Amino acid sequence: MSNDSQGSVKGEATMTASPSGSTSSQDPPLSPSTTAKPPELPDELVQAGWSKCWSRRENRPYYFNRFTNQSLWEVPVLGQHDVISDPLGLNAAPAEGGPGEGNLGNGQRKRRISEEQGAGLNSIKRVKAEPTTPISPSTPGAKQWSSAPEDKLTLPATPTTPSPAPAPYRPAVIYWDLDIQTNAVIREHPPTHHLPPHPEIELQRAQLVTKLRQHYHELCHQREGIDPPRESFNRWLLERKVVDKGQDPLLPSDCDPVISPSMFREVMNDIPIRLSRIKYKEEARKLLFKYAEAAKKMIDSRNASPESRKVVKWNAEDTMSWLRRDHSASKEDYMDRLEHLRQQCGPHVTAVAKDSVEGICSKIYQLSAEYSRRLRQTHLSLLQDPPTTEVCASSQQSRLVYCYPVRLAIPSPPLPRVELHFENDMACLRFKGEMVKLNRGHFSKLELLYRYSCIDDPRFERFLPRVWSLLKRYQVMFGSGANEGTGLQGALPVAVFEALVRQFGVSFECFASPLNCYFKQFGSAFPDTDGFFGSRGPFLSFCPVSGSFEANPPFCEELMDAMVAHFEGLLEKSSEPLSFIVFVPEWRDPVTPALTRMEASRFLRHQLTIPAYEHEEEMYYRAVHGTAVLFLQNDAGFGKWAPTAERLAELMAAYRPSTSRPSTLSSPGPAPVAPGDKDSTSKAADMTQSSVMSHDDNNNNNNNNSSSSSSSSSSSSSSPQDKMAAV
Numbered sequence: 001m002s003n004d005s006q007g008s009v010k011g012e013a014t015m016t017a018s019p020s021g022s023t024s025s026q027d028p029p030l031s032p033s034t035t036a037k038p039p040e041l042p043d044e045l046v047q048a049g050w051s052k053c054w055s056r057r058e059n060r061p062y063y064f065n066r067f068t069n070q071s072l073w074e075v076p077v078l079g080q081h082d083v084i085s086d087p088l089g090l091n092a093a094p095a096e097g098g099p100g101e102g103n104l105g106n107g108q109r110k111r112r113i114s115e116e117q118g119a120g121l122n123s124i125k126r127v128k129a130e131p132t133t134p135i136s137p138s139t140p141g142a143k144q145w146s147s148a149p150e151d152k153l154t155l156p157a158t159p160t161t162p163s164p165a166p167a168p169y170r171p172a173v174i175y176w177d178l179d180i181q182t183n184a185v186i187r188e189h190p191p192t193h194h195l196p197p198h199p200e201i202e203l204q205r206a207q208l209v210t211k212l213r214q215h216y217h218e219l220c221h222q223r224e225g226i227d228p229p230r231e232s233f234n235r236w237l238l239e240r241k242v243v244d245k246g247q248d249p250l251l252p253s254d255c256d257p258v259i260s261p262s263m264f265r266e267v268m269n270d271i272p273i274r275l276s277r278i279k280y281k282e283e284a285r286k287l288l289f290k291y292a293e294a295a296k297k298m299i300d301s302r303n304a305s306p307e308s309r310k311v312v313k314w315n316a317e318d319t320m321s322w323l324r325r326d327h328s329a330s331k332e333d334y335m336d337r338l339e340h341l342r343q344q345c346g347p348h349v350t351a352v353a354k355d356s357v358e359g360i361c362s363k364i365y366q367l368s369a370e371y372s373r374r375l376r377q378t379h380l381s382l383l384q385d386p387p388t389t390e391v392c393a394s395s396q397q398s399r400l401v402y403c404y405p406v407r408l409a410i411p412s413p414p415l416p417r418v419e420l421h422f423e424n425d426m427a428c429l430r431f432k433g434e435m436v437k438l439n440r441g442h443f444s445k446l447e448l449l450y451r452y453s454c455i456d457d458p459r460f461e462r463f464l465p466r467v468w469s470l471l472k473r474y475q476v477m478f479g480s481g482a483n484e485g486t487g488l489q490g491a492l493p494v495a496v497f498e499a500l501v502r503q504f505g506v507s508f509e510c511f512a513s514p515l516n517c518y519f520k521q522f523g524s525a526f527p528d529t530d531g532f533f534g535s536r537g538p539f540l541s542f543c544p545v546s547g548s549f550e551a552n553p554p555f556c557e558e559l560m561d562a563m564v565a566h567f568e569g570l571l572e573k574s575s576e577p578l579s580f581i582v583f584v585p586e587w588r589d590p591v592t593p594a595l596t597r598m599e600a601s602r603f604l605r606h607q608l609t610i611p612a613y614e615h616e617e618e619m620y621y622r623a624v625h626g627t628a629v630l631f632l633q634n635d636a637g638f639g640k641w642a643p644t645a646e647r648l649a650e651l652m653a654a655y656r657p658s659t660s661r662p663s664t665l666s667s668p669g670p671a672p673v674a675p676g677d678k679d680s681t682s683k684a685a686d687m688t689q690s691s692v693m694s695h696d697d698n699n700n701n702n703n704n705n706s707s708s709s710s711s712s713s714s715s716s717s718s719s720p721q722d723k724m725a726a727v
Contacts, residue, residue, distance in 0.1 A: 215364065
């Protein structure tokens, strides 16, 4: 198994560097400015990005670097590493060391190869050429990236006075480590048949999903007189995709059952009124009166049985009479009375509202299926060679390989122009008036992930349209409301990831996205948009044979339950070392089925609880609830990554709040952030327990530190990268 895997991984690396399948000894593709004649510079300078150009005004040659946007009158000299003009060290001489040395910093690595120069000569280290790309957007003042053909053929402007390029943006804090190699082994599989992403389709999908959200809002108001439960539409998308067999990456279209248990449960919980967390006695008194009044009004206006009418009306009138008589009751008295009223009236209210709520769920699903069909027809019309018949999934091959990013079988069509400009620390991408914004640290991260993972775009000609499509997809999934989507998934601090890597060999996140991932290999919701940036696809469809994994699922009960079933199936089948370290909120009232199932699993090796207020999440929030950490391992995985006392002690220490962090909070709310770190967050930092008694209060527990947003020409919206919950 080891030999096959190693060979496959090397092959993958070769493919990443050269999409055509050429070996590393072949010359890299040349930039448009150097295709007219052979290079007049040494091979080392050409590989470092230098080309010789002619200045018409000065009537003499000069030298231009396409990676750093630097212009020089004199011949460049390798080995003089200027951190200002060349922050990535592209022009520096290779450091001495073996061919295996490739770690040049977090996410900034070069690959070296050795070539024999003849009998008796020592091997000479050379920097392997990266794919020819446009000017790096990391350089302020550089020409904007664009996918327009006319821009690609434009020569760089003739310099008037040679000077170093401006200092590039360097994030103050890094929330990822892209140098960690994977230990996840899978069976080799053919490319998938998802349709390649296209900005036109994402724009149309955004419009249809927004329309679907509006329909949901109107149905809740018209039929039940309530606002849609907070995040219920987003959780509906997550829950539906667990069972959906349709072809749209976001909109459900082929689900069984049609009625969503998640949406039905959440809407029903807010009938007859939404209950919120109570802090004061007067609030409790008012809430009790409103519930009794709403229950009586609802039972009078619906087609209820005589028995239901009798029970609800008697309890509601008795409660109102008690409120008029007793003015000395405490907050606890009011809450006890409210709980009693809910127990007495709840079943009857549910019975009369059942058909109406099911109608809401069914209508939203039918509209979603119709929108999905409409989108697919439009998408197929954009493809140059659309598939004529549906391709059945191929059977898995027998060869074992290290996991690799999702590959699409259908070639990408020509993509339209997407404009890029920078506003302070934000990268702004615009397509047809729709702008998405991303902080520059994460934009550089996407560039690195794309370089490592994409094999069909060596010149980065499709990079900007694919980034725009990715950001738009996540923004659409989680909505444009303030803080919307931030309560769907928690985050682990960087120190915890580092401990997981050192102590348990973790190298893969099961539920992440290109924006909030810590490793360059991860599972995410959307294989079509995310595969170009390193995603291995939805984890429920990912079947590793061995490896060590971290799982921090979104807060959706159906998804968490499906996750546990998938883990147990994988552990049952594999005899190779396999380990899953699962982080979930310790919700005990009521307990979640997924947590109960994991605690009863025969693969559970250890379980620990991080108490509330004694640990932090991303961006240094003090968590307001306990976090359960469960180690699910087969025998081989337990033998290799056993949760020993020493390993667990280091993990607990990584979770402990740091006294050196002045921004740590002891209660829910936005965390103060230093100005330099303002836009460097990588994950949503909210793991607030969601229950029927805390819907309204959850708004105060979200991470407001947005570092990416999506907007039209006249409005802006909240951050998709702070709202990453991935299936």
